[in-house]
Amino acid sequence: MFRLYPVILIFLAACSINPAQVDAIPPTATTVRVIQTTLVPTMDRQMQPINTMMPAPTTPMNPACESTAGLPAVQHVVNATVDYEGHQVAVEQAIFYINETATPLSTLVLDIEPNRLPNAFTLSSVTPLETVTSYELTGRRLTLDLAQPLEPDCGIDVTLNFGLRLPVIERGLSGFTGYFGYSIRQMNLGHWLAVMAVYEGDEWVTHNVVPIGEQTVVDIADWDITLTVNNAPPNMIVAAPGTMTRDGATWRFVHPNAREFALSMSPFFNVYEQPTVDDVNVQLYAFGENTVNTAAGAVSGSQQTLTAAAQALEMYSDLFGAYPYDRFVVVQGDFPDGMEFSDLVFVSDRWFEINSGTAESFLTFITVHEVSHQWWYARVGNDQALNPWLDEALATYSEYIYYEEFFPDSTNWWWDFRVNQYVGDRFSGNRVDSTVYQFASIRDYINAVYLRGALMLDDLRAVLETEAFFDWLRRYAEAGEGRIVTPDLFWSLLTAEQLALVAPIRQEYLGDS
Ligand SMILES: [Zn+2]
Numbered sequence: 001m002f003r004l005y006p007v008i009l010i011f012l013a014a015c016s017i018n019p020a021q022v023d024a025i026p027p028t029a030t031t032v033r034v035i036q037t038t039l040v041p042t043m044d045r046q047m048q049p050i051n052t053m054m055p056a057p058t059t060p061m062n063p064a065c066e067s068t069a070g071l072p073a074v075q076h077v078v079n080a081t082v083d084y085e086g087h088q089v090a091v092e093q094a095i096f097y098i099n100e101t102a103t104p105l106s107t108l109v110l111d112i113e114p115n116r117l118p119n120a121f122t123l124s125s126v127t128p129l130e131t132v133t134s135y136e137l138t139g140r141r142l143t144l145d146l147a148q149p150l151e152p153d154c155g156i157d158v159t160l161n162f163g164l165r166l167p168v169i170e171r172g173l174s175g176f177t178g179y180f181g182y183s184i185r186q187m188n189l190g191h192w193l194a195v196m197a198v199y200e201g202d203e204w205v206t207h208n209v210v211p212i213g214e215q216t217v218v219d220i221a222d223w224d225i226t227l228t229v230n231n232a233p234p235n236m237i238v239a240a241p242g243t244m245t246r247d248g249a250t251w252r253f254v255h256p257n258a259r260e261f262a263l264s265m266s267p268f269f270n271v272y273e274q275p276t277v278d279d280v281n282v283q284l285y286a287f288g289e290n291t292v293n294t295a296a297g298a299v300s301g302s303q304q305t306l307t308a309a310a311q312a313l314e315m316y317s318d319l320f321g322a323y324p325y326d327r328f329v330v331v332q333g334d335f336p337d338g339m340e341f342s343d344l345v346f347v348s349d350r351w352f353e354i355n356s357g358t359a360e361s362f363l364t365f366i367t368v369h370e371v372s373h374q375w376w377y378a379r380v381g382n383d384q385a386l387n388p389w390l391d392e393a394l395a396t397y398s399e400y401i402y403y404e405e406f407f408p409d410s411t412n413w414w415w416d417f418r419v420n421q422y423v424g425d426r427f428s429g430n431r432v433d434s435t436v437y438q439f440a441s442i443r444d445y446i447n448a449v450y451l452r453g454a455l456m457l458d459d460l461r462a463v464l465e466t467e468a469f470f471d472w473l474r475r476y477a478e479a480g481e482g483r484i485v486t487p488d489l490f491w492s493l494l495t496a497e498q499l500a501l502v503a504p505i506r507q508e509y510l511g512d513s
Contacts, residue, residue: 075224082187082230083231106150109196110196114191124163125160139208188331200484216260223258227253237267241343255342255343260341285331286331397457
């Protein structure tokens with residue numbers, strides 16, 4: 001028999017310091033190591049949960065590896081039961097993983113994002129026991145020791161059972177992770193499931209958590225999510241991407257080629273829809289009209305957001321490559337900022353609250369920023385901890401080109417309001433290509449990576465000229481599709497002549513020689 005220990009995160013003297021400081025403490029998670037016995041009495045084995053949605057279990061080890069050809073490298077099949085009023089979720093997550101590296105793998109590493117928070121994640125089992133002999137959970141890193149190495153091109157089935165306890169979304173720095181949490185009118189499940197870590201350069205990549213930026217690095221996978229919502233008010237609405245089917249209190253979402261799967265639910269959502277010219281149904285899940293009174297009359301903030309999202313999706317599809325799904329989801333989130341996920345983005349309630357009712361607003365530029373992450377994150381992946389500029393500088397510059405196209409009279413406003421008031425002296429400050437670990441504050445991080453990043457891209461466009469610049473971005477989007485790329489790919493798509501032209505700009509913003 002094996003025993004399971006609750007995950008305990010130790011926050012030293014947490015009671016004597018303010019919430020912001022609690023956030024700033026590096027995670028000091030205890031390590032939970034469980035040795036699993038390989039021989040399990042029949043009685044106990046019958047009590048193991050059976051996942052009826054997975055394909056019949058293959059031979060635990062050495063399956064017919066050649067039969068994995070053409071399959072996606074990672075498939076997730078999730079059965080989740082939500083206790084809405086209790087703010088808890090019971091999850092059975094079956095993962096099929098194909099070793100696409102050239103190396104036999106004796107361990108697998110998963111990223112357990114909810115375990116960055118205290119008391120949010122409790123692992124009850126990792127099965128099958130014949131395959132996974134032991135496991136260790138430290139912070140968000142879950143290491144599974146395999147009974148036999150997983151050979152290249154071979155696949156393996158692993159099932160995790162765990163419980164989630166959602167935190168209430170609070171004011172202050174901790175509220176920024178409100179994409180995983182609940183408010184009085186909403187439950188958000190972003191970064192709530194296990195994802196496979198990326199194996200690169202003979203090691204599994206997981207990064208330490210800091211309250212600045214994001215630290216996940218994840219490949220695309222196929223997702224099949226069945227969600228049963230219990231103990232909930234009537235008229236529950238679930239906002240999530242993918243192909244949706246519903247049977248009473250059970251929803252199923254099938255979503256291929258996505259880095260993660262995020263959703264939001266509320267009985268108070270109103271759903272606003274607008275098709276793009278490419279027939280993508282852009283949906284906004286919002287708390288009503290979000291009306292603001294302007295000199296020109298009443299303006300619906302919800303309509304404003306929906307229109308901006310649809311315009312941006314059309315424009316970026318034209319510039320960077322077609323959006324690959326028939327639906328895109330925007331959610332009004334009860335937490336302080338925007339947040340991108342694959343095919344679902346949150347836009348903060350705060351931006352609706354202080355909306356000016358015109359395009360010159362956080363509401364508009366944050367919305368289009370998050371839309372652009374469907375290319376600069378969801379489609380072209382990057383290491384968000386070590387190379388955050390690859391997605392954030394491009395997402396910020398994508399805001400600017402949206403204004404150029406749809407609100408040309410507001411481009412100067414955008415530069416002044418968004419960029420110049422923070423980085424007026426464009427030749428100072430941290431390098432654009434800093435890691436998230438090099439900043440003392442979120443403001444410094446945004447100034448360097450997002451804002452000076454946008455200035456750098458604008459300077460690159462000036463020397464390369466507009467047509468060649470956007471041709472470059474499009475080729476980068478195509479070359480990076482479905483991958484996790486580094487800045488090397490970005491620069492490698494320039495000609496020798498172009499590289500010579502941009503060298504002084506790289507020197508200025510990146511410190512490249
Ligand atoms: Zn962003």
